[in-house]
Amino acid sequence: MTDALVTGLGVVSPTGLGTDAFWSATVEGRSAIGPVTRFDADRYPARLAGEIAGFVAEDHLPGRLIPQTDRMTRLALVAADWALDDAGIDPAADHAAFDMGVVTASSSGGFEFGQNELRKLWSQGGQYVSAYQSFAWFYAVNSGQISIRNGMKGPSGVIVSDQAGGLDALAHTRRLIRKGTPLIVSGGVDAALCPWGWVAQLASDRLTTSDAPDSAYLPFDKDASGHVPGEGGAILLVEDAVSARGRGVTGYGVIAGYGASFDPRPDSGREPGLRYAIEVALTDARVTADQVDVVFADAAGLPELDRVEADALAAVFGPGAVPVTAPKTTTGRLGSGGAPLDLAGALLALRHGVIPPTVHVRPDPGYRIDLVTGAAREVALRTALVVARGYGGFNSAVVVRRAEPS
Amino acid sequence: MTHIPFRLDDLRRILREGAGADETVDLEGEILDTDFGALGYESLALLETGSRIEREYGIALGDDALAPDTTPRALIEAVNGELAPAPQPQS
Numbered sequence A: 001m002t003d004a005l006v007t008g009l010g011v012v013s014p015t016g017l018g019t020d021a022f023w024s025a026t027v028e029g030r031s032a033i034g035p036v037t038r039f040d041a042d043r044y045p046a047r048l049a050g051e052i053a054g055f056v057a058e059d060h061l062p063g064r065l066i067p068q069t070d071r072m073t074r075l076a077l078v079a080a081d082w083a084l085d086d087a088g089i090d091p092a093a094d095h096a097a098f099d100m101g102v103v104t105a106s107s108s109g110g111f112e113f114g115q116n117e118l119r120k121l122w123s124q125g126g127q128y129v130s131a132y133q134s135f136a137w138f139y140a141v142n143s144g145q146i147s148i149r150n151g152m153k154g155p156s157g158v159i160v161s162d163q164a165g166g167l168d169a170l171a172h173t174r175r176l177i178r179k180g181t182p183l184i185v186s187g188g189v190d191a192a193l194c195p196w197g198w199v200a201q202l203a204s205d206r207l208t209t210s211d212a213p214d215s216a217y218l219p220f221d222k223d224a225s226g227h228v229p230g231e232g233g234a235i236l237l238v239e240d241a242v243s244a245r246g247r248g249v250t251g252y253g254v255i256a257g258y259g260a261s262f263d264p265r266p267d268s269g270r271e272p273g274l275r276y277a278i279e280v281a282l283t284d285a286r287v288t289a290d291q292v293d294v295v296f297a298d299a300a301g302l303p304e305l306d307r308v309e310a311d312a313l314a315a316v317f318g319p320g321a322v323p324v325t326a327p328k329t330t331t332g333r334l335g336s337g338g339a340p341l342d343l344a345g346a347l348l349a350l351r352h353g354v355i356p357p358t359v360h361v362r363p364d365p366g367y368r369i370d371l372v373t374g375a376a377r378e379v380a381l382r383t384a385l386v387v388a389r390g391y392g393g394f395n396s397a398v399v400v401r402r403a404e405p406s
Numbered sequence B: 001m002t003h004i005p006f007r008l009d010d011l012r013r014i015l016r017e018g019a020g021a022d023e024t025v026d027l028e029g030e031i032l033d034t035d036f037g038a039l040g041y042e043s044l045a046l047l048e049t050g051s052r053i054e055r056e057y058g059i060a061l062g063d064d065a066l067a068p069d070t071t072p073r074a075l076i077e078a079v080n081g082e083l084a085p086a087p088q089p090q091s
Helices: A019-028 A063-068 A071-087 A111-123 A141-150 A165-178 A195-202 A241-246 A274-285 A303-317 A335-352 B008-019 B043-057 B072-083
Strands: A004-013 A033-035 A048-050 A100-105 A156-159 A183-190 A232-240 A253-262 A294-296 A323-325 A383-390 A394-402
Touching: A004 A019, A004 A071, A004 A165, A004 A241, A004 A335, A019 A335, A063 A071, A063 B008, A063 B043, A071 A111, A071 A141, A071 A183, A071 A232, A100 A141, A100 A165, A100 A335, A111 A195, A141 A156, A141 A183, A156 A165, A165 A183, A165 A232, A165 A253, A165 A335, A165 A383, A165 A394, A183 A335, A232 A241, A232 A335, A253 A274, A253 A335, A274 A303, A274 A383, A274 A394, A294 A335, A303 A383, A335 A383, A335 A394, B008 B043, B008 B072, B043 B072
Parallel strands: A100 A156, A100 A183, A294 A323, A294 A383
Antiparallel strands: A004 A232, A004 A253, A033 A048, A183 A232, A253 A394, A383 A394
C-alpha cells in the first residue's frame, strides 16, 4: 500500500507565522499566551488566549476573498499557500484538477463572521445580513475555499470532532491517497476568539479562569486548572510517496498509523477509550511501544483528563518509558487546529532531532510520565505519536515516521 | 452617502464594500459595458451588491438586474428607473 507522505507545512500559530518562526519559538519554549485583546474579555470568567498577532490578510489574499471570509478561513488559505510552496507544488501546473483534494478539520466554523452577521440580523434586519453568511460560517468552508483558490476538484470534505478532528482529517487524507488521489491538502485552522466563540468554549467548563499567563495552562501539574484557548493551526500537504519521490522530494514524514475510539458513557465504570486508540495506531503503523521515540500529548490541563491520558501512556509504554511533550502550552488549545499544529511540531522534531519543551509546567510525579520541561531535549528521533481528544468523547492517535531520503 | 441619481462611482463603492475587487480588474477604468462576470463578480457577489443597493436606496430590484451577464450600465439604468419619481397622473 502506498505511503501518505507529508511534503509541505503551512503554519499559522500564535507563536509564529510560518514554519521557521513557529519552530524556533517552539524549541525555545516562547509562549504566546496573554490577555485577550481581540474583544473586551474583562467580564468573562476566562480572560487569557493564544492570539495570532500581526496577521494582515490583505497582504496575502486577493481583495475578492476578504469580504467573504472569516478569520479562520483567511489563515487557512494562507497556510495552504505556504504548504504548497513548501512542497514545491504549483497546483495549476503539476496535477490534474481531479487529482488534488482537500480534507480539513473544523470544530466551530467561522464564528466571528457569523456573530457579526447575526448581530446585523437582530439589530438591523435580514436585509443587512451578508450574502456570504450562506457559507462563510460553515464547517466545510476552509476546505471549500482552499479547493476553489487552488483549482482542486478531487475528493474533499471536512471532519468535525473537536480537537481529535485534526488527526481524523489526516487519517481520512491517508485513506484517499491509498485510494488513488496523489495529493491532498489537509490539517485544520480555527479562530473563534470572539464573544460568541468564547461563550461556546466556556460552556465546556474546561477553560482556566487564571489571569497569570505563565501559570494558567498547566497540564500534568498539580496546579492544573483548565486550558487557555487559542487560534490558528496548520495545513499539511500530503502526497502519495511514490508521486512525491518521483519529483525528488524527501518530505517530512509518513502518516504511518492511526487509531480512533469513542469514550464509554460517563459513569459506566468502563475504561476511557484513549489507550485503545493509541494501541490501534501503533498496530496500524506496525511499530511496538518501544519503537516510539516521543509522544505529543493531548494535554487537557484538567486533573481528571490528565490522569486518563497519563494512565493510557503508562499502560502502553510503561511508566516514564517514553518522552512526552505538550508544546501547546505555548499556544493554548486551538480547536481543530491543535492536532495539525502538533503534527507539524512532531514532524519538525523528527527532522531536527529535538523534542520541544512543555512550558510553565512542574510535572506531578504521580502521573508517571517523562514530561519534557525546561529546555528542549536533543535526541535522535524516528517515530512520534500525536494524541488528540475532542470534547464529547473523541480520541485519536496518529503515528508519524521520519521520511528517509530514497 | 446616498446619491440620487445612482452613478457609476456609487456602484464602484458598493462593489468594493460588499464583495471586494479583483486585482486583475481596474474597477476605476471603463467598465460600464463590461459584464459583471468578466469583472470577477459571481452570482453571490451580485446578490450582495443588489442587497446593499436596495437597502441604501430603499428600492427593490428584480432578479434580471443582477445576472452575471448584466453590465454596470444596465444595472445603473435599472436602479435609476426605480429611483425616478412615478409619473404624475394626467387629468
